[in-house]
Amino acid sequence: MEPLLRQIPRLGVYELVKMGTPPHAAVNETIKLAKVALRHGAGALVNGVLQTISHDQARGELLEPKVEGDSHSQACALTDLCSHPIWMVRRWLCHFGRSENIALMDWNNKRPTYSLRANFARRVSRENLLETLNELNVISEPSSALEDFVRLSSGLHAVIRGGLMQRGLCSVQDESGGLVVKVIDPQSGDIIIDCCAAPGRKALNMAACLQKEGKIFVVDINKGKLSLLQNAAIHLGVDDVVIPECSDLYSYADRHDLLADKVLVDAPCSGLGVLSKRADLRWRKTSTDLEDMVNLQSILLRLAARLVKPGGVLVYSICSIEPEENYGQDATFLQNG
Numbered sequence: 661m662e663p664l665l666r667q668i669p670r671l672g673v674y675e676l677v678k679m680g681t682p683p684h685a686a687v688n689e690t691i692k693l694a695k696v697a698l699r700h701g702a703g704a705l706v707n708g709v710l711q712t713i714s715h716d717q718a719r720g721e722l723l724e725p726k727v728e729g730d731s732h733s734q735a736c737a738l739t740d741l742c743s744h745p746i747w748m749v750r751r752w753l754c755h756f757g758r759s760e761n762i763a764l765m766d767w768n769n770k771r772p773t774y775s776l777r778a779n780f781a782r783r784v785s786r787e788n789l790l791e792t793l794n795e796l797n798v799i800s801e802p803s804s805a806l807e808d809f810v811r812l813s814s815g816l817h818a819v820i821r822g823g824l825m826q827r828g829l830c831s832v833q834d835e836s837g838g839l840v841v842k843v844i845d846p847q848s849g850d851i852i853i854d855c856c857a858a859p860g861r862k863a864l865n866m867a868a869c870l871q872k873e874g875k876i877f878v879v880d881i882n883k884g885k886l887s888l889l890q891n892a893a894i895h896l897g898v899d900d901v902v903i904p905e906c907s908d909l910y911s912y913a914d915r916h917d918l919l920a921d922k923v924l925v926d927a928p929c930s931g932l933g934v935l936s937k938r939a940d941l942r943w944r945k946t947s948t949d950l951e952d953m954v955n956l957q958s959i960l961l962r963l964a965a966r967l968v969k970p971g972g973v974l975v976y977s978i979c980s981i982e983p984e985e986n987y988g989q990d991a992t993f994l995q996n997g
């Protein structure tokens with residue numbers, strides 16, 4: 661219950677109010693949510709807490725914890741103010757310092773933005789996509805980082821309702837994912853293995869770059885997610901270059917003697933770099949999960965390295981900002997091979 665109470669004041673009221681929802685509506689919606697997500701009786705507790713906060717805020721009497729004192733007191737205040745679990749706040753205070761930590765948590769509490777990748781495989785240019793979005797009254801602009809990406813200010817629902825994905829015109833993909841593909845730099849004729857491929861955002865992006873020349877072997881342990889990838893490959897018109905295999909990378913690396921020009925390990929991770937897009941994740945993760953992920957990533961990275969041909973390229977990526985999952989992993993790999 662404690663984490664929920666921590667989330668309610670900020671996410672349930674302040675954020676909804678910031679989005680233009682009147683306080684009474686924000687309170688009502690959060691009560692409804694508590695009744696469904698917890699139990700019916702929880703609505704009364706949430707009502708009491710939120711009404712008090714809402715009235716105190718309206719009278720300018722809302723007491724906010726002060727970020728002062730020793731590091732423990734500061735972390736406690738920040739966890740309440742910014743709605744993040746204390747273990748994350750303490751870790752980020754240590755790694756990034758106070759102002760970076762606050763900026764990061766504020767970012768995580770903001771409404772996320774989305775981007776779309778124009779599907780070059782169906783000859784959809786970014787200009788075509790911008791025009792189609794304009795017709796749907798979706799506000800968008802070209803990405804300054806990637807030539808096939810478009811940034812949306814809002815309107816993802818309109819894009820989904822408009823059937824743009826079903827028609828294979830575009831995919832929803834973060835620019836950070838597009839930048840990983842840019843690093844891999846897929847070229848016509850390349851043989852690529854994507855070791856943790858599902859649901860396939862990067863694999864499908866790479867497939868579009870091959871322009872029908874070359875192959876991408878996509879491996880994932882999760883059958884359901886891999887079938888999503890296969891269906892999307894058909895919609896996007898790249899299924900002829902995508903070769904799926906549902907397998908654990910351990911057994912895949914043992915069974916295959918194929919060596920690829922380029923290998924991607926988009927490893928499972930803590931996900932702590934994408935908390936704005938997954939509002940509940942922060943309350944489900946523990947520091948032990950992080951340790952488990954670091955061990956798994958290290959094994960997957962070593963297995964993937966066996967699949968790269970001499971002189972080939974190995975790219976490791978994750979959606980986390982935790983040093984152990986990033987530079988720590990690189991350093992261990994380069995030391996131990």
Ligand SMILES: C[S@@+](CC[C@H](N)C(=O)[O-])C[C@H]1O[C@@H](n2cnc3c(N)ncnc32)[C@H](O)[C@@H]1O
Nearest residue numbers: 856857859860861862880881882908909926928
């Ligand atoms: C971060 S996701 C990959 C996202 C994907 N590359 C994309 O761009 O959409 C990590 C994936 O690793 C897969 N995975 C986890 N352990 C694995 C293993 N031992 N062998 C193969 N795949 C694994 C998970 O099923 C999950 O789909």
